[in-house]
Amino acid sequence: MLGTFTYHNPTKLYFGAEALNGLNEELPKYGKTVQLIYGGGSIKRNGVYDAVVKLLADNGKTVVEDGGVMPNPTTEKLREGVRIAREHHVDLLLAVGGGSCCDYAKAVSVSVHEPEDPWEKFFVRYEDPEHEIVPVGCVLTMAGTGSEMNGGSVITNHAAKMKIGKVFDERVNPKFSILNPTFTYSLPMRQTVAGVYDIFNHICEQYFSGTDENVSDALSEALMREVVRASRIVIRDPENYEARSDIMWAATWALNNLIGCGKTEDWMVHMLGQALGAYTDATHGFTLAAVSLPYYRLVMPYGLEKFVRFAKAVWNIDPAGKTDAQIAEAGLCAMHAWMQEIGVACTMRDLGATEDMIEGIADATILMDSGYHALTREEVIQILKESL
Amino acid sequence: MLGTFTYHNPTKLYFGAEALNGLNEELPKYGKTVQLIYGGGSIKRNGVYDAVVKLLADNGKTVVEDGGVMPNPTTEKLREGVRIAREHHVDLLLAVGGGSCCDYAKAVSVSVHEPEDPWEKFFVRYEDPEHEIVPVGCVLTMAGTGSEMNGGSVITNHAAKMKIGKVFDERVNPKFSILNPTFTYSLPMRQTVAGVYDIFNHICEQYFSGTDENVSDALSEALMREVVRASRIVIRDPENYEARSDIMWAATWALNNLIGCGKTEDWMVHMLGQALGAYTDATHGFTLAAVSLPYYRLVMPYGLEKFVRFAKAVWNIDPAGKTDAQIAEAGLCAMHAWMQEIGVACTMRDLGATEDMIEGIADATILMDSGYHALTREEVIQILKESL
Numbered sequence: 001m002l003g004t005f006t007y008h009n010p011t012k013l014y015f016g017a018e019a020l021n022g023l024n025e026e027l028p029k030y031g032k033t034v035q036l037i038y039g040g041g042s043i044k045r046n047g048v049y050d051a052v053v054k055l056l057a058d059n060g061k062t063v064v065e066d067g068g069v070m071p072n073p074t075t076e077k078l079r080e081g082v083r084i085a086r087e088h089h090v091d092l093l094l095a096v097g098g099g100s101c102c103d104y105a106k107a108v109s110v111s112v113h114e115p116e117d118p119w120e121k122f123f124v125r126y127e128d129p130e131h132e133i134v135p136v137g138c139v140l141t142m143a144g145t146g147s148e149m150n151g152g153s154v155i156t157n158h159a160a161k162m163k164i165g166k167v168f169d170e171r172v173n174p175k176f177s178i179l180n181p182t183f184t185y186s187l188p189m190r191q192t193v194a195g196v197y198d199i200f201n202h203i204c205e206q207y208f209s210g211t212d213e214n215v216s217d218a219l220s221e222a223l224m225r226e227v228v229r230a231s232r233i234v235i236r237d238p239e240n241y242e243a244r245s246d247i248m249w250a251a252t253w254a255l256n257n258l259i260g261c262g263k264t265e266d267w268m269v270h271m272l273g274q275a276l277g278a279y280t281d282a283t284h285g286f287t288l289a290a291v292s293l294p295y296y297r298l299v300m301p302y303g304l305e306k307f308v309r310f311a312k313a314v315w316n317i318d319p320a321g322k323t324d325a326q327i328a329e330a331g332l333c334a335m336h337a338w339m340q341e342i343g344v345a346c347t348m349r350d351l352g353a354t355e356d357m358i359e360g361i362a363d364a365t366i367l368m369d370s371g372y373h374a375l376t377r378e379e380v381i382q383i384l385k386e387s388l
Numbered sequence: 389m390l391g392t393f394t395y396h397n398p399t400k401l402y403f404g405a406e407a408l409n410g411l412n413e414e415l416p417k418y419g420k421t422v423q424l425i426y427g428g429g430s431i432k433r434n435g436v437y438d439a440v441v442k443l444l445a446d447n448g449k450t451v452v453e454d455g456g457v458m459p460n461p462t463t464e465k466l467r468e469g470v471r472i473a474r475e476h477h478v479d480l481l482l483a484v485g486g487g488s489c490c491d492y493a494k495a496v497s498v499s500v501h502e503p504e505d506p507w508e509k510f511f512v513r514y515e516d517p518e519h520e521i522v523p524v525g526c527v528l529t530m531a532g533t534g535s536e537m538n539g540g541s542v543i544t545n546h547a548a549k550m551k552i553g554k555v556f557d558e559r560v561n562p563k564f565s566i567l568n569p570t571f572t573y574s575l576p577m578r579q580t581v582a583g584v585y586d587i588f589n590h591i592c593e594q595y596f597s598g599t600d601e602n603v604s605d606a607l608s609e610a611l612m613r614e615v616v617r618a619s620r621i622v623i624r625d626p627e628n629y630e631a632r633s634d635i636m637w638a639a640t641w642a643l644n645n646l647i648g649c650g651k652t653e654d655w656m657v658h659m660l661g662q663a664l665g666a667y668t669d670a671t672h673g674f675t676l677a678a679v680s681l682p683y684y685r686l687v688m689p690y691g692l693e694k695f696v697r698f699a700k701a702v703w704n705i706d707p708a709g710k711t712d713a714q715i716a717e718a719g720l721c722a723m724h725a726w727m728q729e730i731g732v733a734c735t736m737r738d739l740g741a742t743e744d745m746i747e748g749i750a751d752a753t754i755l756m757d758s759g760y761h762a763l764t765r766e767e768v769i770q771i772l773k774e775s776l
Contacts, residue, residue, distance in 0.1 A: 004406055007400070230602070242390055
């Protein structure tokens, strides 16, 4: 570890098939009124909603409903959530769902006592909260974003065609998260593999970056191998508890600051994917999948040594008789084959993008300069065209 | 992850060559009086003491001295520390040293407001604290124990010839820990490698256990490989920042609950080592080293598959043409060769034990039943004789 950094992650995790009982330990810590945040209603079909509502009642809570959180939570929905929280003076925001619900809950949590417009302050101007933050708890029903153990929140502004992620400090982390792998059994396979690729790319964004860190990179490789291994089981056997739980646990540690310790991080695939998402409203994991290979092939020469290491450590590429460039390319080919195998390989066109959107998506792409190579606008256009 | 568990680790870490400046962020959170805990005075020679005292003065703190913490902190010293804390109504216990100082600070922290005898309550009866806990901060000067990010504390009672570790919950964790790898440069090499073996064995205790967990075990293997790699650099180049920091960081994550998630854990090597330590007062890491190989060779047949995995994943043993037992044995041989290379391979006799102590050490050994095989007393005697 060459870098200087701090690590502080106070989120308490309850993991396992009985994890929901953790609510009995957590709920008594908070006041009476709970804003129950969820998405399109799948939790009403799979029994999770009823189980949570029963535990809230058992613990004497008054529930304020806040359903209908969309896959890419919008500024309009955020303002609605803030209005609900203010009107009912809620004591706890309980997100029951995937990363979108959790991201949304965190965005509401910092906005309830904030007099300014939250989109402008937190997402456009990227400022930090200065007022009281309403506590957030999370019951996770999808593995992928890692939102359950970090301070990140991604909000989409359709009017401005912007999808922006803000990384808040640990004050905004969920106070607790409930991780029950069986809650992900009923997730459509398309959502499952989107989550899997999101996890994998979170690790890549931290792994492929300007400075190497021995311990962080070794942990990253271990997590990548586990995600790949478990995903191959889950696509054939969606109710395989062990594989579901390995994916869920890897997702949490892929984006809770650990594997980024001491590193500059890239996040350029996320910037491209989020711009694509702002234009198409496509599922996050697929937007990342669509742009990944053209991006990594473009930056590979600038970080060749690391791509060689990736090929050998994660994809078991035999280096015998190959140049470094060939080893690295074989690694990316193996990654692509895996993406095809689990069903995330896709083009931007598959997600609804058209050629005339390319200039706009390029405009909406925030350019990072902490990876192996800072992209020019021309290179962004090139990547988007190759991804189409 | 097959198991059900919770993970909660609220310790804030400041890492790097400038990490001590973290005190300027942390000290204002606590009251005026700080009990400054340290060991035999090496921090006065290497400048760390002066730097800490200056930061305490800059932050307007009144310092109450509590030096002389011995490598294996005793019940007598614990009672002295509690007396100091009570007399001066201290607001923060600041441990500056290695794991012993940190363990001691945590033992004091739970005992200040405890009317009962702390040895009896916490270490013999293994009860949890019910009274106010004085906050602990840590400035680490040795890598090994992981005490900087967990709730563990080991105390030795020489009269009873008992050395007992108590794992407290996260309320007892240090609130913050300062990890500056350069502070470990001046550590004698014998202490450095004792710490390295302590780290390695912490991982083994969690890795070699009754249930496997894919993610935890993969992270464990990554940490073991990093510790072995970095230790080989440090023994030749004690001021190699990168290797020192890799060891320091791996030490923290080797024993902060992460890699034990979902697992039953063994800790039998620690039980044997602690009994040996109670009789000889030898350095902790060496007591573990002395008993490890006879113990692992004895339990290997009961967990053969895992020892095979260990041999291949950590020691790169080529399985071609070998039986599982041969692969596993080759792994332990490679581990032994590494222990010899870094200078931790030793016998109990090297540490001052004699044959007439064996019965007593066996009596002082707490028997665990969560590894691959629950030892009988006869097997404990056998291991101790083979370790002599």
